[in-house]
Amino acid sequence: MNERLSQQLAFILELDKEKNVFRQTHLSGHGRAENDAEHAWHMAVMAYLLREYANEPIDVGRAMLLCLIHDVVEIDAGDTYAYDAEGKKTQHEREEAAKERLFGMLPPDQGRELAALFEEFERSETPEARFARAMDNLQPLLLNNSNDGSDWVEHGVTAAQVYARQRPTQAGAEQLYREVTDVILRTHVEKGHLKS
Numbered sequence: 001m002n003e004r005l006s007q008q009l010a011f012i013l014e015l016d017k018e019k020n021v022f023r024q025t026h027l028s029g030h031g032r033a034e035n036d037a038e039h040a041w042h043m044a045v046m047a048y049l050l051r052e053y054a055n056e057p058i059d060v061g062r063a064m065l066l067c068l069i070h071d072v073v074e075i076d077a078g079d080t081y082a083y084d085a086e087g088k089k090t091q092h093e094r095e096e097a098a099k100e101r102l103f104g105m106l107p108p109d110q111g112r113e114l115a116a117l118f119e120e121f122e123r124s125e126t127p128e129a130r131f132a133r134a135m136d137n138l139q140p141l142l143l144n145n146s147n148d149g150s151d152w153v154e155h156g157v158t159a160a161q162v163y164a165r166q167r168p169t170q171a172g173a174e175q176l177y178r179e180v181t182d183v184i185l186r187t188h189v190e191k192g193h194l195k196s
Helices: 003-020 036-049 060-069 085-103 108-123 127-146 150-155 159-166 169-191
Strands: 022-026 033-035
Touching: 003 033, 003 036, 022 036, 022 127, 022 150, 033 036, 036 060, 036 127, 060 108, 060 127, 085 108, 108 127, 127 150, 127 159, 127 169, 159 169
Parallel strands: none
Antiparallel strands: 022 033
């Protein structure tokens, strides 16, 4: 087997570890904790289905790829819960080290390409990245809503925290923010699932 193919296959097998990175969000119907691979797959399908709500024209294939790549670094860095202030302090450093190791497994051209996609998502400077970020916010919101806000209640999350987390959705999909995000959040504030 040639070296390039060997590197590609090694990386593909390493990606399987993303299925073992569990998140704080639970599957719909009060299921088990969701894993990173499920989250990324769900986001990618959402990006395809909801592409008409992007604020700007997007290359939907690129947006889907951003969704699929954005959490690969958590294989090494672990999932940092959206409302974990302490974990956020070291998140960038952990993810940078993971990016170097994981994408460094690939042939250099593909390693650079995937690292650039990860950075594009993080910087949110392209229409595709802003839309992928909107999907990253919307996906757990939908699951939390389907579970009657139980993840927010369990962690004592406030309305202000969730609104701050969700605001970037507007940059990628304003209509989804207005018609879905804001409606869901107001409902859970009224029910007392999100503390004022």
